[in-house]
Amino acid sequence: MKTSRIIGLAMSGLARQKMRTFLMMLGIVIGVATLTVIISLTKGAQHKVMKGIKNFGANSVMASAGGGRMFGPPDGSTVTLTMADAEAMQASIKGIKHIAPFTMHVAQTVVAGSKNTEAAVFGVTPAFADAWQWFAEKGDFISDEDVSGLSKNCVLGQTVVRELFGDQDPIGETVRLNNTNFTVVGVLTKRGASPHGMDMDNRVLVPLSTAMRRLYNTTALGMIRLYVDDPDRLDEVTASVTAILRERHHIAPPQEDDFRVTNSMAMAGTIKGVSKTLTTFLLLLASISLVVGGLVIANIMLISVNERKKEIGIRRAFGAKARDIRQQFLGEALIVTLFGGIGGTLLGIAISLAIAGIKKMPAVLSWEPFVLAIVFSAAVGIVAGLQPARKAAGLDPVNAIKG
Amino acid sequence: MIELRNITKTYNKDGGVEVKVLQGINLTIGRGEFVSIMAPSGMGKSTMMNIIGCLDQPTGGEYLLDGIEVAGMNDDDLSSIRNKKIGFVFQSFNLLPRTTALENVELPLIYSPDDLDIKAKAKSALEAVGLGDRVGHQPSELSGGQQQRVAIARALVNDPTLILADEPTGNLDSASSQEVMAIFKKLHLDGRTVILVTHEPEVAAQADRIIRMKDGQVVSDERRAN
Ligand SMILES: Nc1ncnc2c1ncn2[C@@H]1O[C@H](COP(=O)(O)OP(=O)(O)O)[C@@H](O)[C@H]1O
Ligand SMILES: [Mg+2]
Numbered sequence: 001m002k003t004s005r006i007i008g009l010a011m012s013g014l015a016r017q018k019m020r021t022f023l024m025m026l027g028i029v030i031g032v033a034t035l036t037v038i039i040s041l042t043k044g045a046q047h048k049v050m051k052g053i054k055n056f057g058a059n060s061v062m063a064s065a066g067g068g069r070m071f072g073p074p075d076g077s078t079v080t081l082t083m084a085d086a087e088a089m090q091a092s093i094k095g096i097k098h099i100a101p102f103t104m105h106v107a108q109t110v111v112a113g114s115k116n117t118e119a120a121v122f123g124v125t126p127a128f129a130d131a132w133q134w135f136a137e138k139g140d141f142i143s144d145e146d147v148s149g150l151s152k153n154c155v156l157g158q159t160v161v162r163e164l165f166g167d168q169d170p171i172g173e174t175v176r177l178n179n180t181n182f183t184v185v186g187v188l189t190k191r192g193a194s195p196h197g198m199d200m201d202n203r204v205l206v207p208l209s210t211a212m213r214r215l216y217n218t219t220a221l222g223m224i225r226l227y228v229d230d231p232d233r234l235d236e237v238t239a240s241v242t243a244i245l246r247e248r249h250h251i252a253p254p255q256e257d258d259f260r261v262t263n264s265m266a267m268a269g270t271i272k273g274v275s276k277t278l279t280t281f282l283l284l285l286a287s288i289s290l291v292v293g294g295l296v297i298a299n300i301m302l303i304s305v306n307e308r309k310k311e312i313g314i315r316r317a318f319g320a321k322a323r324d325i326r327q328q329f330l331g332e333a334l335i336v337t338l339f340g341g342i343g344g345t346l347l348g349i350a351i352s353l354a355i356a357g358i359k360k361m362p363a364v365l366s367w368e369p370f371v372l373a374i375v376f377s378a379a380v381g382i383v384a385g386l387q388p389a390r391k392a393a394g395l396d397p398v399n400a401i402k403g
Numbered sequence: 404m405i406e407l408r409n410i411t412k413t414y415n416k417d418g419g420v421e422v423k424v425l426q427g428i429n430l431t432i433g434r435g436e437f438v439s440i441m442a443p444s445g446m447g448k449s450t451m452m453n454i455i456g457c458l459d460q461p462t463g464g465e466y467l468l469d470g471i472e473v474a475g476m477n478d479d480d481l482s483s484i485r486n487k488k489i490g491f492v493f494q495s496f497n498l499l500p501r502t503t504a505l506e507n508v509e510l511p512l513i514y515s516p517d518d519l520d521i522k523a524k525a526k527s528a529l530e531a532v533g534l535g536d537r538v539g540h541q542p543s544e545l546s547g548g549q550q551q552r553v554a555i556a557r558a559l560v561n562d563p564t565l566i567l568a569d570e571p572t573g574n575l576d577s578a579s580s581q582e583v584m585a586i587f588k589k590l591h592l593d594g595r596t597v598i599l600v601t602h603e604p605e606v607a608a609q610a611d612r613i614i615r616m617k618d619g620q621v622v623s624d625e626r627r628a629n
Binding site: 005012314317319322 | 458459493510511
């Protein structure tokens with residue numbers, strides 16, 4: 001029989017039992033929608049993480065004060081990283097293009113006029129801009145003169161500008177940090193989120209010397225960032241940094257490091273690992289719902305074959321071959337699952353967009369869920385429809401026609 | 404065109420009891436004949452019709468349809484014969500529910516290997532039975548007589564040489580019965596072989612030849628001179 005005739009037969013068979021058709025489709029719609037949401041959201045999350053890693057910088061190695069078990073940014077109480085460490089690195093590691101020692105103090109109150117906000121305060125040198133590849137969009141960056149003169153100039157991130165000045169130009173304005181007035185000399189370009197999801201634009205940069213002596217009275221650095229000229233040497237440089245710091249801090253094997261060294265490759269690896277586990281788990285969940293959907297279809301189809309014995313007998317009496325009957329029922333199962341697959345994809349896209357809107361999570365729509373849905377649905381349709389279709393085709397015409 | 408030689412059919416009922424429904428039927432029906440087969444209920448009329456219609460196989464004996472032995476054919480060949488040569492009409496109409504008259508009549512054409520204008524052929528078959536204005540009606544929207552005429556349109560749509568009607572008037576009032584019988588007569592006059600099963604003598608009397616069965620055998624075979 002011609003394919004178009006099989007499709008026509010299957011379609012009119014399904015149209016005669018709309019409620020049943022809907023119920024058969026439901027499981028597949030739910031399964032495929034889940035699959036689509038999972039793929040869109042994990043892709044969105046991966047996209048976000050990869051962007052964060054890109055923001056971190058592909059050519060960078062970063063040493064942070066504090067032990068390996070510590071998580072989050074170091075504060076003034078960890079005094080394990082010093083300017084001398086930075087100088088030692090610069091002197092003994094080859095291929096460092098830029099080295100930027102800096103301090104970091106989170107959740108500092110920043111005041112401008114009657115407004116205030118909380119932001120991270122970084123004490124930096126001009127090398128900071130090169131090491132992060134992050135420059136002033138407006139005005140100037142912190143200069144060598146600012147550092148040597150302990151100046152009270154600062155550069156603002158765009159979130160701070162928006163919170164304190166709105167649309168106004170902040171250059172030349174005064175902000176207050178720790179009871180000290182600073183003059184805004186520049187605004188950074190927008191950077192977005194860090195790999196950990198932190199808003200990198202919510203920050204104030206001041207000269208490193210000013211931060212250490214005037215604001216926080218410390219000799220400790222928060223971090224040292226190295227910009228390596230060749231990204232292939234990231235791991236080598238990371239190892240060198242670790243070795244130098246261990247030696248300088250007199251750390252012998254059983255002792256734990258009092259610092260952490262990381263690079264973008266290592267970060268990407270960890271985060272990819274986590275999201276892979278999660279994706280596998282969710283895919284398993286979606287597969288289970290597709291299998292259940294397939295079982296539902298197989299069962300409803302078997303009931304349907306029983307109820308449509310008379311129809312099958314009539315068709316056989318007027319010349320339908322066993323094969324024609326088998327194709328008709330298989331066609332019904334396939335159409336149910338394919339339409340279910342398409343419907344599920346559309347529903348999944350709608351849900352992904354809704355979740356993305358409500359939760360402010362990024363969703364990446366792509367062709368993969370669509371292709372997966374079609375392939376999965378067709379597979380489920382064939383597997384679920386095969387047994388009922390065989391049963392229908394195997395009925396004895398004389399008995400079938402009696403109903 | 405039909406030759407039955409010593410045809411037997413035995414059913415095995417649950418419990419192992421054998422029921423010998425047909426016990427050696429010998430019968431020859433020529434092309435273009437209008438034959439009625441008469442017997443009381445339960446005497447194996449439908450069984451014989453199913454065998455003649457290639458829907459069922461006999462337990463023993465030979466059946467030649469247009470000179471070809473049917474017993475050796477496989478399921479696909481039998482299906483093709485039913486599609487091309489045979490048109491069934493049943494007592495209970497056997498139309499597909501929730502399906503229009505037109506779609507019901509299209510059914511045999513769907514399984515035809517030929518490239519046909521299905522809609523047009525089905526429509527002209529309905530017109531031939533006087534239902535050209537009922538193409539879009541579903542069985543539930545038609546009277547019994549109309550439903551049986553749709554069923555006849557379905558039986559003749561593929562232009563078969565043999566029409567097999569199993570108690571076609573059994574569920575109809577006398578007016579509808581007369582309409583239906585008139586159609587069978589016309590099909591016979593068009594040159595088709597018509598075999599009609601009934602247990603009503605008035606219906607049987609309208610054929611040219613009446614065959615009576617009892618206890619699984621032919622007991623009389625009478626031709627009316629027209
Ligand atoms: N599939 C079957 N299995 C067992 N017995 C059957 C089957 N079909 C018909 N019979 C029996 O065969 C006999 C003849 O049936 P049938 O041909 O339908 O008679 P009629 O059409 O003359 O009323 C009945 O006694 C019936 O019970
Ligand atoms: Mg009967």
